[in-house]
Amino acid sequence: MxxxxxxxxxxxxxxxxxxxxxxxxxxxxxxxxxxxxxxxxxxxxxxxxxxxxxxxxxxxxxxxxxxxxxxxxxxxxxxxxxxxxxxxxxxxxxxxxxALPQDSMMRPLMQSRPLPETLTMMEAAGDVIATFWTAADRFDTRIGFHPSIRNFAIVDGKAVFFDTFPPLIHYSRAEMGKMLLQFSDKALMRWVGPLMQGRVTGIQDEWYSPPETLVGLVGSACRLRPEGVQGYLDWGRDFAERRMPRWRAEALAGLAEPPRLPGYWTGFRKLLGLQGEPNL
Missing domain, CATH: 3.30.200 (Phosphorylase Kinase; domain 1)
Known part of the structure; x- marks a missing residue:
């Protein structure tokens, strides 16, 4: 209790x-x-x-x-x-x-470990993504997933997800867009955001798209370790073929080149001082 x-x-x-x-x-x-x-x-x-x-x-x-x-x-x-x-x-x-061990956070591990080890971590995170979306059809409601590198820990070689807010279930796209403003910890976002509600609402779209969650994971890895871009792209394409064949075409299209963040979201992040640190 x-x-x-x-x-x-x-x-x-x-x-x-x-x-x-x-x-x-x-x-x-x-x-x-x-x-x-x-x-x-x-x-x-x-x-x-x-x-x-x-x-x-x-x-x-x-x-x-x-x-x-x-x-x-x-x-x-x-x-x-x-x-x-x-x-x-x-x-x-x-x-x-x-609480998960502080030294298990995936983002700093991706930054500090040798590239071959980071590909093993990507496989662990990808396994969670594929497992979720393969099972998601059973839920008769709008449901999403935000499997970014900053929302995973690597524990005993397995990826553990820990980001449950906002709860990406039941809410419509418009409702979730409003929540992104209502619950933002940044007063500036709550003040400026309504002027660009359409763009703020679009932030969530990746979370509700199976191929885009995979592409987003690969994009994050490419930005964290630019020297490993080709390895991450090769891994992502191979993973889409092996584990996410239902969404293969869309995923491969998104991985034709290193994925980039939308310009408006990059602008929001700079404005708010958000650099992708662990959400915990």
Whole structure:
């Protein structure tokens, strides 16, 4: 049973008490892991609240459905709990997640390990992508997946996915586009974003496309390790043939050259200071 009072006190505490954020560059929040106490084995993610109680209840239900769907589809996911925590009169979305070893984060491993090892990591992440999309037909609802390098850890040679927010299930494309603004941790994004709602909404499209999730993974690897571009492209093309034949043609078209981020998203990232650090 989660000690909600202790969790409230921890969230209210200043960073010196609760522990420094693990990453300050996340789009939705700056997750932190306490150095000690009852939550020392958890990463805590605190999100912006909403004034609409029904929207918060829907969010909680969607998150539970999404975590269950990921597991049902064979995606390795740490123990994850979603709470709507009453803090100072407001209901605040909070995720408690089993902490993964800090040295298991895929992004820094991709940056630091020899290129042949990084291809092994890509295979592990690709296996999760193919497994998810092969199973996704069983869900009679709109469902997506955001398997970027920054959202994986490599544990005992296997890729573990840990990004469950926003829950990419049930929401329409327009609704998800609004969520990208509502829950952004960046005030500038909430202020500027509505002026470019169409482009903000388009950010999600890759997450709902099986071939584009694979292409996005390869593109991230190419940007992280430019000296390995040809190896990553060769791997991606081979993987599409072997593991994602249903989407082979679209994936191969996207891998004809090193994939690039859309210009508008590159601009948003620079504006907000987001450089793709681990989301945790």
């Amino acid at each position: 989660t000690d909600l009072d202790a969790l409230r006190d921890l969230i209210r505490a200043d960073s010196a008490t609760r522990g420094q954020p693990i990453s300050r560059l996340g789009y939705f929040c700056a997750p932190f892991r306490p150095a000690e106490g009852p939550f020392a084995d958890r990463v805590i993610k605190v999100y912006r609240g909403l004034r609409d109680p029904a929207a918060l209840d829907r969010l909680a239900a969607a998150h539970d459905d999404y975590a269950a769907a990921l597991r049902d589809a064979g995606v390795p996911l740490p123990e994850t709990e979603f709470l709507l925590l009453d803090i100072d009169g407001a209901r605040v979305p909070v995720i408690l997640q089993e």
